[in-house]
Structures are given as C-alpha cells and as structure tokens.
Amino acid sequence: MQWQSCSSGLLSRRTVVFLTAVRYQVVDGAVAYHGGDIDKYLGEVGGLNAALLMHLAEEDEFISKTAQAEIKAALSKKPNATVYSYSGQSHAFSRHNGTHYNANAAALANGRTSEFLHQQLR
Numbered sequence: 286m287q288w289q290s291c292s293s294g295l296l297s298r299r300t301v302v303f304l305t306a307v308r309y310q311v312v313d314g315a316v317a318y319h320g321g322d323i324d325k326y327l328g329e330v331g332g333l334n335a336a337l338l339m340h341l342a343e344e345d346e347f348i349s350k351t352a353q354a355e356i357k358a359a360l361s362k363k364p365n366a367t368v369y370s371y372s373g374q375s376h377a378f379s380r381h382n383g384t385h386y387n388a389n390a391a392a393l394a395n396g397r398t399s400e401f402l403h404q405q406l407r
Contacts, residue, residue: 307332314405324352327359337366338401340394342374
C-alpha cells in the first residue's frame with residue numbers, strides 16, 4: 286500500500302500517513318510532507334516497519350523546532366526512515382501557488398519523493 290498526502294484537518298492526513306505506517310504491516314512505504322502532530326505519536330515509532338520518507342520545513346509555523354527535533358531524533362533510530370529538513374522554508378513550501386511556495390525546495394522534495402516511491406514500488 287502506498288499513500289502520500291499533506292493537508293490540514295482535525296487529524297491531518299500527514300498524521301494518518303504516519304500512524305498507518307506504524308500501525309499496519311501492509312504498508313510498503315509512506316511519504317509525509319510536514320510532520321504536524323506526529324510528535325504526539327512518537328511513542329509508536331517502534332512499530333514502523335514500512336519505509337518512511339518525511340519532509341520538514343525548518344521554519345514551519347505549525348511545527349515547533351522542538352517538535353521537529355523530537356521527530357528527527359525518534360526517526361533517526363529507524364533505518365527505514367528518512368527525514369529531510371528544508372532550511373529557510375515555511376509550511377507548505379511545495380504547494381504550487383501557496384503562500385510559501387518555493388520552486389527549488391519543492392523540486393528537491395518532489396524529486397526525493399519520486400525516487401523514494403520508485404524504489405518502494407519495485
């Protein structure tokens with residue numbers, strides 16, 4: 286099962302992506318752009334067996350630097366998890382026509398996502 290998403294909501298899709306990856310063994314790979322609220326569920330990271338790719342904007346106004354550090358620390362212990370951090374970028378830097386859209390950072394993140402999904406779908 287593959288699932289990639291980013292959006293806002295009561296329980297955001299990016300959080301659902303993370304929780305699905307840690308709670309269900311049928312997931313082959315998961316991609317999360319931004320990690321909002323994932324820090325609240327880091328106690329479940331031990332269940333992560335799927336490959337996980339996460340993109341974090343270092344200047345994300347919705348995810349504190351403390352939360353980002355906690356996410357990075359927890360996932361650094363999982364060899365199947367990769368977290369990329371984008372310096373100087375704000376939330377939704379990869380959303381076309383968004384307030385914080387940055388073409389270079391978006392291209393980098395989207396290229397990494399494409400490569401990741403290519404590897405996981407083999």
